[in-house]
Amino acid sequence: GGKLGYKQTDIAGTGLTFDIAFKFASNTDWEGKDSKGVVQAGVTHSKYGLGGDILFGWERTREDGVQEYIKVELTGNSTLSSGYAQAAQPPANILWDVGAKVSMKLWGLCALAATDVGHKKENAANVNGTVGADALLTLGYRWFSAGGYFASQASNVFQGVFLTTPMQTHDCAAYIKLETKGSDPDTSFLEGLDLGVDVRTYMPVYYFAAPAQPGAAAPAIYFPVYGKVWGSYRHDMGEYGWVKVYANLYGGTNKKNDAAPGAVPPAAPAAVPALTKWSKEYCGYYECGVVVSPLEK
Numbered sequence: 001g002g003k004l005g006y007k008q009t010d011i012a013g014t015g016l017t018f019d020i021a022f023k024f025a026s027n028t029d030w031e032g033k034d035s036k037g038v039v040q041a042g043v044t045h046s047k048y049g050l051g052g053d054i055l056f057g058w059e060r061t062r063e064d065g066v067q068e069y070i071k072v073e074l075t076g077n078s079t080l081s082s083g084y085a086q087a088a089q090p091p092a093n094i095l096w097d098v099g100a101k102v103s104m105k106l107w108g109l110c111a112l113a114a115t116d117v118g119h120k121k122e123n124a125a126n127v128n129g130t131v132g133a134d135a136l137l138t139l140g141y142r143w144f145s146a147g148g149y150f151a152s153q154a155s156n157v158f159q160g161v162f163l164t165t166p167m168q169t170h171d172c173a174a175y176i177k178l179e180t181k182g183s184d185p186d187t188s189f190l191e192g193l194d195l196g197v198d199v200r201t202y203m204p205v206y207y208f209a210a211p212a213q214p215g216a217a218a219p220a221i222y223f224p225v226y227g228k229v230w231g232s233y234r235h236d237m238g239e240y241g242w243v244k245v246y247a248n249l250y251g252g253t254n255k256k257n258d259a260a261p262g263a264v265p266p267a268a269p270a271a272v273p274a275l276t277k278w279s280k281e282y283c284g285y286y287e288c289g290v291v292v293s294p295l296e297k
Contacts, residue, residue: 001025019055051077064185070104095119108186110140130154143180143187149173175200192234199227226252244291251284
């Protein structure tokens, strides 16, 4: 494989950046083998591939040391030969992926919008030429930020993380966060003090759809919400040493449980495999401590 690119930063002193690269990878067999070099059933070796990336951007460093920027990034990749989805005919079994991202940090405002669309091997529906897509949007101003994530059913991004089976429908996730950093001039209340709270939820669409599935246990799923609260304070001791105290608290409405059994229909001799990796327990843990560095250079 190889990569050929060109990059130019701070063009004519304007802060503008241009970066472009093309990539090529030859046919290999690493995807078809496990860690011991044994070829696994049902897998195929990777194919010849070609890709490219391009970035346009502008950045500057403020007098207080904070970096500000605006960036637009595009990327694309594709296999050059077929064979991944054996049940499909070309071009359905050619893998490809395109993506785009726009990000900015300016005057305390942070924003990011990104999307990814592709025909990927990891999706079992590829035998039908299905195209998966996902998108992310986050917005923030100084101490506050929030974001949302959308994933199509064909993208199947939640299997292996929250699900033991492929996704049944389009789904999403979201978060909201309040944070202050002692080292960030845009959010700092007190030098050395870090505080924050972060709450996230995943797959709310599936939460409402799962109880309606045939043979589902009651309830089939519990609403997944996770959160974190943290705080720390660092105090310098002279020119070379410092001490920091910290405390973190994590919690969630569902505990990941790969071995959770599914529903047991009366006529079935054994349990139905679990549809999700969620169990009904609530979970949480905390950590706190003191870190002392008497000498650091």
